[in-house]
Amino acid sequence: MQWVGAIDWDRRLFDALIPLPRGTSYNSYLVRGSERTALIDGVDATMSDVLIDNLAAAGIEKLDYIVSQHAEQDHSGAIKKLVELYPQAKVLASGKCLELLTKFDLVRKERMQEVKDKERISLGNKTLEFISAPWVHWPDTILTYLPEDRILFTCDFLGSHLATSDLYALDEALVYESAKRYYAEIMMPFRQNILRHLERIKGLSIDIIAPSHGPLHRRPEFILNAYGDWASDGVKNEVVLPYVSMHGSTRVMADYLTEALMARGIAVKRFDLTDYDVGELAEALVDAATVVIGSPTILAGAHPQALFAAILANALRPKTRFASLIGSYGWAGRMAEQITAALPNLKVRLLDPVLAKGYPRDEDLRALDRLAEEILAKHRELGMA
Numbered sequence: 001m002q003w004v005g006a007i008d009w010d011r012r013l014f015d016a017l018i019p020l021p022r023g024t025s026y027n028s029y030l031v032r033g034s035e036r037t038a039l040i041d042g043v044d045a046t047m048s049d050v051l052i053d054n055l056a057a058a059g060i061e062k063l064d065y066i067v068s069q070h071a072e073q074d075h076s077g078a079i080k081k082l083v084e085l086y087p088q089a090k091v092l093a094s095g096k097c098l099e100l101l102t103k104f105d106l107v108r109k110e111r112m113q114e115v116k117d118k119e120r121i122s123l124g125n126k127t128l129e130f131i132s133a134p135w136v137h138w139p140d141t142i143l144t145y146l147p148e149d150r151i152l153f154t155c156d157f158l159g160s161h162l163a164t165s166d167l168y169a170l171d172e173a174l175v176y177e178s179a180k181r182y183y184a185e186i187m188m189p190f191r192q193n194i195l196r197h198l199e200r201i202k203g204l205s206i207d208i209i210a211p212s213h214g215p216l217h218r219r220p221e222f223i224l225n226a227y228g229d230w231a232s233d234g235v236k237n238e239v240v241l242p243y244v245s246m247h248g249s250t251r252v253m254a255d256y257l258t259e260a261l262m263a264r265g266i267a268v269k270r271f272d273l274t275d276y277d278v279g280e281l282a283e284a285l286v287d288a289a290t291v292v293i294g295s296p297t298i299l300a301g302a303h304p305q306a307l308f309a310a311i312l313a314n315a316l317r318p319k320t321r322f323a324s325l326i327g328s329y330g331w332a333g334r335m336a337e338q339i340t341a342a343l344p345n346l347k348v349r350l351l352d353p354v355l356a357k358g359y360p361r362d363e364d365l366r367a368l369d370r371l372a373e374e375i376l377a378k379h380r381e382l383g384m385a
């Protein structure tokens with residue numbers, strides 16, 4: 001196997017939503033058998049020429065197969081040029097992926113060949129074995145196993161947005177952080193599918209895990225154990241506290257609740273929603289037991305930044321067990337109702353919100369103490385704290 005992908009050092013945003021503080025890579029792999037040659041995944045269309053140059057430098061004049069493990073354009077964008085450049089190459093993919101590649105106008109039907117779960121394609125002395133793995137994170141994904149070299153190609157699954165000159169994960173602390181953030185942003189809503197796929201690949205002999213973003217893993221157990229932990233039902237003695245404040249009332253409440261939780265031995269991950277990193281908030285949601293959203297009332301409703309945080313948490317479906325709200329209002333409003341209504345996907349027990357009329361008074365601070373005490377009790381029920 002030879003890496004022929006592209007490192008996108010300067011990319012700073014994905015999906016026009018997710019910050020990429022450390023860039024990313026689009027990994028593309030060349031597998032040469034004694035009779036045929038395959039390329040596994042392409043790269044983003046913006047870096048097609050890098051991949052094409054790498055293939056030329058590797059002396060590749062003919063490709064027999066281009067395996068498209070997943071149709072999202074950061075892996076399939078370059079395939080449009082590749083099928084022109086390598087007219088003999090067949091594009092191998094799941095049925096769903098082929099359908100999407102057609103819809104994205106990347107490959108014509110006559111160049112495609114569907115592969116099924118467990119199907120094998122021989123390259124001569126090497127074999128590609130395909131494993132259907134839908135919903136990590138699209139319905140089309142397949143993994144590719146190369147048994148002779150004990151390499152599992154996993155596309156987005158087990159990957160990380162990390163531009164680095166290290167082909168393999170050498171700095172595991174850095175890769176852990178990047179992979180957890182990536183899991184939070186992309187994979188977390190599909191926790192149950194992830195657990196199923198992890199179970200399924202347990203039976204394979206794997207020396208190398210080769211995702212299509214970030215470094216490869218020579219210690220497969222490092223990333224497999226991390227995913228097993230993140231996707232498990234286990235939560236940590238932590239409260240995620242995203243809040244926004246206009247005139248200081250909600251901030252005073254956030255400060256007070258933070259202290260009250262810390263005094264009870266509960267870790268707090270705070271995010272001022274006027275200046276934060278969406279990826280860091282997503283990552284904090286991976287294993288926190290409780291989320292408390294703080295919002296003032298504006299135009300009779302929740303602050304849009306607080307609503308955005310609620311919508312994001314709802315979309316990411318963290319395994320959080322408890323949720324609550326804190327905030328303030330001047331005369332009336334539907335702030336609490338709007339935020340609660342934005343969280344239908346979360347399987348949480350809602351704890352009574354603490355809402356102050358105007359600047360928080362003693363009775364509001366006492367209510368925050370009671371909220372902190374209730375959170376402590378709930379965490380203890382789960383065996384934490």
Ligand code: FEO
Pocket residue numbers: 070072073074075137156213
């Ligand atoms: Fe890296 Fe879902 O694309």
